Amino acid sequence: MPGSSENPCSPDLPPETSKPNAPMIQLDGVSKKFGDLPAVCDTTFSIGRGETVGLVGSDGAGKTTLLRMVAGMILPSEGRIYVGGLDAVGQRARVKELIGYMPQRFGLYPDLSVRENLDFFMDIFSIYGQERVRRRQRYLGFSNLLPFEDRRAGDLSGGMKQKLGLACVLVHQPQLLILDEPTNGVDPVSRQEFWDILAQMHADGMTIFVSTAYLDEGEKCDRLMLMHNGRTLASGTPAQIQAGFGNLEEAMIHRILAADSTLAEEHFGN
Numbered sequence: 001m002p003g004s005s006e007n008p009c010s011p012d013l014p015p016e017t018s019k020p021n022a023p024m025i026q027l028d029g030v031s032k033k034f035g036d037l038p039a040v041c042d043t044t045f046s047i048g049r050g051e052t053v054g055l056v057g058s059d060g061a062g063k064t065t066l067l068r069m070v071a072g073m074i075l076p077s078e079g080r081i082y083v084g085g086l087d088a089v090g091q092r093a094r095v096k097e098l099i100g101y102m103p104q105r106f107g108l109y110p111d112l113s114v115r116e117n118l119d120f121f122m123d124i125f126s127i128y129g130q131e132r133v134r135r136r137q138r139y140l141g142f143s144n145l146l147p148f149e150d151r152r153a154g155d156l157s158g159g160m161k162q163k164l165g166l167a168c169v170l171v172h173q174p175q176l177l178i179l180d181e182p183t184n185g186v187d188p189v190s191r192q193e194f195w196d197i198l199a200q201m202h203a204d205g206m207t208i209f210v211s212t213a214y215l216d217e218g219e220k221c222d223r224l225m226l227m228h229n230g231r232t233l234a235s236g237t238p239a240q241i242q243a244g245f246g247n248l249e250e251a252m253i254h255r256i257l258a259a260d261s262t263l264a265e266e267h268f269g270n
């Protein structure tokens with residue numbers, strides 16, 4: 001079994017890095033139910049190393065639930081999830097080291113400064129001394145926040161907060177970034193700036209799995225996964241998904257309406 005369970009009593013094991021030839025994410029028949037509600041249904045999908053994959057779909061489609069399962073925040077009801085070839089459930093602690101996860105509502109400490117928020121995350125990962133100084137320069141520089149390092153996080157603009165959130169989840173130098181609607185409600189210029197940072201990370205080889213409600217952002221991804229009612233309706237490059245339609249939005253709406261009418265026929269025989 002590829003995902004043999006780790007021994008939590010053996011903290012001295014050498015840190016296991018991911019298996020270099022394995023996909024960064026592999027989902028095999030993954031489902032999640034909340035009570036009777038199937039939030040994610042029988043999803044099989046693979047994301048290669050260095051890919052940027054966008055997760056798009058309707059409200060309540062199951063995007064957050066899927067991302068939370070990959071990030072190890074909740075367990076699947078069925079199926080297996082591998083991150084870098086490691087079992088996301090059985091080897092959860094090691095898998096978490098590979099991942100930088102920015103939830104839909106990322107919590108910064110509003111009364112702490114930009115620098116103090118970043119330092120808080122470096123405390124969690126025991127990054128001290130010269131290395132702490134180096135990473136602070138790198139990630140605050142990367143996100144153009146160095147001039148604002150003494151500003152209270154609560155006084156930052158929406159776009160700056162999101163960039164600080166990104167810097168915080170990067171400090172432990174993950175291999176996989178999982179971002180849940182990171183630019184929601186952010187103005188277009190700041191969204192562009194945020195995606196310029198993602199493009200730079202992509203060029204450096206980072207794997208990025210990002211949900212978004214903005215289809216101009218979807219177009220920037222290598223591949224897209226379209227979800228509706230817990231199911232994957234389509235996956236492929238933006239051009240493949242859009243083929244035969246005027247734009248990505250039309251293609252998505254068409255697929256979602258077609259899925260709804262199929263469901264209605266199954267239920268009511270219309």
Ligand SMILES: Nc1ncnc2c1ncn2[C@@H]1O[C@H](COP(=O)(O)OP(=O)(O)OP(=O)(O)O)[C@@H](O)[C@H]1O
Nearest residue numbers: 034037039057058059060061062063064065066104
């Ligand atoms: N902890 C939970 N308990 C019960 N139901 C949940 C829970 N989390 C999510 N759900 C339900 O599961 C379904 C999928 O929710 P999810 O948040 O994953 O969708 P989403 O695609 O991220 O939606 P949005 O675009 O609004 O963020 C919804 O019907 C939601 O109400």
Ligand SMILES: [Mg+2]
Nearest residue numbers: 063064065104
């Ligand atoms: Mg969501």
